[in-house]
Amino acid sequence: MSVPSEAEPVRRRLRRSHRATEEGIHYSRWFWPSFTIPASLWLAVLFILPLYTVVSIAFGTVDPIFRGPLPVYEPWWWSGKQFGRVLDESFGLYRHVYIHTFEYVVIASALCLVLAYTVAYYVARYGGKRKTLLLALLIAPFFISYLMRMLAWINLLDTEGYVNKILTFLHLVPHPIDWLSGRPSTVIMGLVYGYIPYMILPLYAFLDRIDANLLEAGRDLGAGPARTFFRVTLPLSRPGILAALVIVSLPMMGDYYTNNLLSGSPHTTMLGNLIDDAYGSTGQGPRAAVYVLILMVLLIIPMLYYLRSTARSLLTR
Amino acid sequence: MSESVLTGPQTRAIPRARGGFVRRWVRNPWRRPTFLATVTWAYIAWSLIPLTIAIAVSFNRSRSSSSVNLFSVQWWWTDPSDSLLHDPELHSAVIQSLKLSLTTMVIAVPLGVAFALGIDRWRGRVASGANFVMLLSFVMPEIILGLSLFFVFSFLLKFVPLGSSAQILGLVTFQVSYPVIIVRARLLSIGKDYEEAAMDLGATPQQSIRAVLLPMLYPAIFASAAIVFADTIDDFVTVRYLSGPATSEPLSVKIYNFARGQPSPAINAAATFMLGSTIVVAAVAYLLYRAFTKGQRSGAGLGDLATQF
Numbered sequence: 283m284s285v286p287s288e289a290e291p292v293r294r295r296l297r298r299s300h301r302a303t304e305e306g307i308h309y310s311r312w313f314w315p316s317f318t319i320p321a322s323l324w325l326a327v328l329f330i331l332p333l334y335t336v337v338s339i340a341f342g343t344v345d346p347i348f349r350g351p352l353p354v355y356e357p358w359w360w361s362g363k364q365f366g367r368v369l370d371e372s373f374g375l376y377r378h379v380y381i382h383t384f385e386y387v388v389i390a391s392a393l394c395l396v397l398a399y400t401v402a403y404y405v406a407r408y409g410g411k412r413k414t415l416l417l418a419l420l421i422a423p424f425f426i427s428y429l430m431r432m433l434a435w436i437n438l439l440d441t442e443g444y445v446n447k448i449l450t451f452l453h454l455v456p457h458p459i460d461w462l463s464g465r466p467s468t469v470i471m472g473l474v475y476g477y478i479p480y481m482i483l484p485l486y487a488f489l490d491r492i493d494a495n496l497l498e499a500g501r502d503l504g505a506g507p508a509r510t511f512f513r514v515t516l517p518l519s520r521p522g523i524l525a526a527l528v529i530v531s532l533p534m535m536g537d538y539y540t541n542n543l544l545s546g547s548p549h550t551t552m553l554g555n556l557i558d559d560a561y562g563s564t565g566q567g568p569r570a571a572v573y574v575l576i577l578m579v580l581l582i583i584p585m586l587y588y589l590r591s592t593a594r595s596l597l598t599r
Numbered sequence: 600m601s602e603s604v605l606t607g608p609q610t611r612a613i614p615r616a617r618g619g620f621v622r623r624w625v626r627n628p629w630r631r632p633t634f635l636a637t638v639t640w641a642y643i644a645w646s647l648i649p650l651t652i653a654i655a656v657s658f659n660r661s662r663s664s665s666s667v668n669l670f671s672v673q674w675w676w677t678d679p680s681d682s683l684l685h686d687p688e689l690h691s692a693v694i695q696s697l698k699l700s701l702t703t704m705v706i707a708v709p710l711g712v713a714f715a716l717g718i719d720r721w722r723g724r725v726a727s728g729a730n731f732v733m734l735l736s737f738v739m740p741e742i743i744l745g746l747s748l749f750f751v752f753s754f755l756l757k758f759v760p761l762g763s764s765a766q767i768l769g770l771v772t773f774q775v776s777y778p779v780i781i782v783r784a785r786l787l788s789i790g791k792d793y794e795e796a797a798m799d800l801g802a803t804p805q806q807s808i809r810a811v812l813l814p815m816l817y818p819a820i821f822a823s824a825a826i827v828f829a830d831t832i833d834d835f836v837t838v839r840y841l842s843g844p845a846t847s848e849p850l851s852v853k854i855y856n857f858a859r860g861q862p863s864p865a866i867n868a869a870a871t872f873m874l875g876s877t878i879v880v881a882a883v884a885y886l887l888y889r890a891f892t893k894g895q896r897s898g899a900g901l902g903d904l905a906t907q908f
Contacts, residue, residue: 419643427851
């Protein structure tokens with residue numbers, strides 16, 4: 283662990299003035315910066331500029347005849363008309379969409395956390411000689427397409443699929459259940475299934491790094507296994523838990539495909555579906571842009587939190 | 600059970616330690632590791648069994664998954680019109696998928712590796728700003744990035760037509776952060792000593808990078824290439840928003856379009872094919888990794904890879 287000390291700014295200043303002599307390396311001033319130029323330019327043109335275009339469309343006007351968006355690139359000509367209209371909609375007609383989205387994401391992330399933490403904890407602490415095998419099995423879904431994994435559930439949950447067959451065979455349900463048309467439980471299951479691999483691995487990496495001596499110290503000082511877990515392991519893993527929650531809830535918030543594939547019904551519409559539907563219908567360009575902007579505003583704090591926490595964990599690793 | 604109670608505490612401990620998994624579980628299902636192990640293996644089964652069934656469906660003779668008649672390659676290539684090989688739409692989608700993934704990999708990996716090198720050694724405000732933007736593009740939900748790119752190509756950068764070129768530009772934007780993150784993690788663990796030693800021995804900065812640093816980065820580079828390939832071949836959000844004519848839709852988009860509408864085992868065959876190509880690329884990357892890291896591996900395995908995510 284590197285300890286950032288108060289001497290750090292001083293040291294940095296020293297390094298700056300005596301760079302060549304102190305390090306014994308004679309890089310020209312632009313040597314390292316030049317490495318970053320291609321990717322930086324790429325991001326400027328294909329990441330920053332597109333985001334700005336979205337803002338220009340969201341605050342732009344609409345072609346009166348073709349109803350297509352007319353982006354306005356100068357901030358001083360921006361109009362909030364489109365934005366206001368969508369915001370009105372969000373508090374009225376589509377309020378339930380926002381509520382659904384939050385409900386599904388919160389429930390799915392919580393389920394993910396309980397399951398992922400249990401699995402990650404087991405592998406990190408008790409994996410033993412099976413650790414490599416377990417990790418390989420946990421990494422496998424990473425390399426399997428999200429679509430394939432959803433397709434698997436479409437096959438299984440179909441009215442003629444195996445789930446219904448087993449349920450009717452065991453006489454648990456009289457008729458096959460139509461799982462795939464607008465059931466929130468199916469959508470939440472799909473979200474958990476789709477995103478949990480992204481949570482297990484970072485949690486595992488975090489739990490694996492917790493010093494076993496700390497746990498032993500807890501036990502030595504008289505705490506039982508449960509108490510050691512709740513007083514030592516859990517508090518130590520809090521940053522890992524928060525980061526893992528953010529890493530699954532960010533894509534869930536923008537998810538529309540899980541919902542489309544496993545439900546496709548307006549009963550389970552999420553924010554991502556609103557965006558995707560607006561993209562799909564003509565004349566709705568500005569609306570899509572406003573929704574993208576709203577989603578970005580909703581997610582900016584978790585995104586910044588995640589970036590800060592990962593930056594810190596890189597420093598202390 | 601009653602016997603062990605009668606024989607007293609010393610002997611009671613022995614059967615508990617020896618009993619099989621099921622017996623131990625019946626005796627006390629809440630004993631910690633047993634409970635955790637059950638959950639873990641149940642999770643693994645839940646995560647992998649649906650996939651094996653989906654793969655099996657592609658080898659099923661019948662169109663519906665309810666009648667099982669396995670080991671037919673009808674949906675792969677035998678069927679003259681509906682199989683993966685002969686359906687013209689699916690056939691061209693396979694080629695488009697491979698084209699997009701390979702091109703994205705070839706562009707994104709060098710861009711990302713160079714950026715990681717530069718950002719690791721060049722400290723300052725501008726550098727950390729560029730790094731921040733890079734990481735922001737990594738955590739940004741794909742729907743936001745995909746639609747913004749769609750807007751920029753339809754309004755501001757109109758000279759890029761929607762289709763393959765727009766898709767590749769978009770995919771590289773989305774993927775370039777993987778090599779950056781993975782290579783930076785590796786650079787942190789390498790440190791500067793090797794390079795400095797090379798330069799003390801008279802190498803120029805360019806030589807020290809090419810002959811010393813780059814070979815040490817090969818594992819990270821191969822890992823990120825495999826991840827970029829796997830992630831690109833699966834991608835359909837960005838690709839779908841940036842696709843122009845139907846011929847520019849790769850397999851992932853076709854699967855998304857067909858999955859609910861007209862499910863057919865050929866779609867499962869398509870998805871299985873994507874899985875297969877990912878495995879091939881991951882295997883090649885792993886073999887290259889082994890070939891290039893002889894002598895510098897330190898018992899590192901999957902655990903090491905997992906910590907990079």
